[in-house]
Amino acid sequence: MSSDWPLWEVFVRSKGGLSHRHVGSVHAPDAQLALAHARDTYTRRLEGVSLWVVPSAEIVASDPDQAGELFEPAESKIYRHPTFYDIPDEVKHI
């Protein structure tokens, strides 16, 4: 049953030119069926033009205990945000 099957993270490219985005996960016995399950679960309503599946076990995650040292230092560095530029209306997806 599905608890015996490895978990796969699913990424969908919603249209050409955009990045694949993480949308969720599926259980599947192998990569080919993981793609089929991802297609059937996450692209039923015209959500995508391309799919990636990645074994969840292959994802390397940061340690939540290190969140302080990894992320908090960025909080005080407002000059790193590109908020001092005006983005033209024609530029989409930002």
Added chain:
Amino acid sequence: MATVAVDPRTDYLLRLGDDALVLGQRVSEWCGHGPVLEVDISLANLALDQIGQANLLLNEAGDGDRLAFHRDVLDFRNCLLVEQPNGDFAQTIARHLLYTTWQHMLLQRLIESSDQFLREFATKAVKEVAYHRDLATEWTIRLGDGTEESARRMAEGLDWNWRFVPELFEVDDGLEAVIDSGIAPDPRGFEDDYRSAIGAVLAEAKLEAPAEQRPILGGRRGHHSEHLGHLLAVMQFLPRTYPDATW
């Protein structure tokens, strides 16, 4: 609704439409009962594709809702294969492999039909059915070349459905008429391709083709197995009990 003689084109639309309707209804019986959540969703998608195709075909043949919900079992023109019970998951996959491999080869040729509706229908449906065939192929290989139990179940599922394959290639007078007018492809023209395609899947799945059995024919003439009556009883109960119901 009494049995009425219909023109060959309408009869052909009913054959294809009833195949899709009955297979869609059958596969939809898995909804909520799939072996795992992901497979449950896959099966529901397959069922919805077939019901969508039935909707197009039966509405071209006449009033689709009346044809689906107010016709008696003897008036259904589907082949016997699609009305076979689901059995276990392997038996469902065996039926889907045997039917949609045929359906895909038919649709590929129906794109060249002399009939505009069928050309447009086939162009849309052939992509859906290619996925059905591929998914059924993938599962056949995994179950056949899986554990001892999955291989046994897959072999039993094929064995159950095998005797209904010859009907897919039977050409009777009704079909002859639409073949002659260029509306329908002659299925005998791709029987060899079909046998080799199925043979290749079974070889990859490390399964033996079942022994040839006495073919069972008659679905296209309304001679159905007992299974279809039970399927229709469930499918038609609501609209027949409440004919004016709307939702």
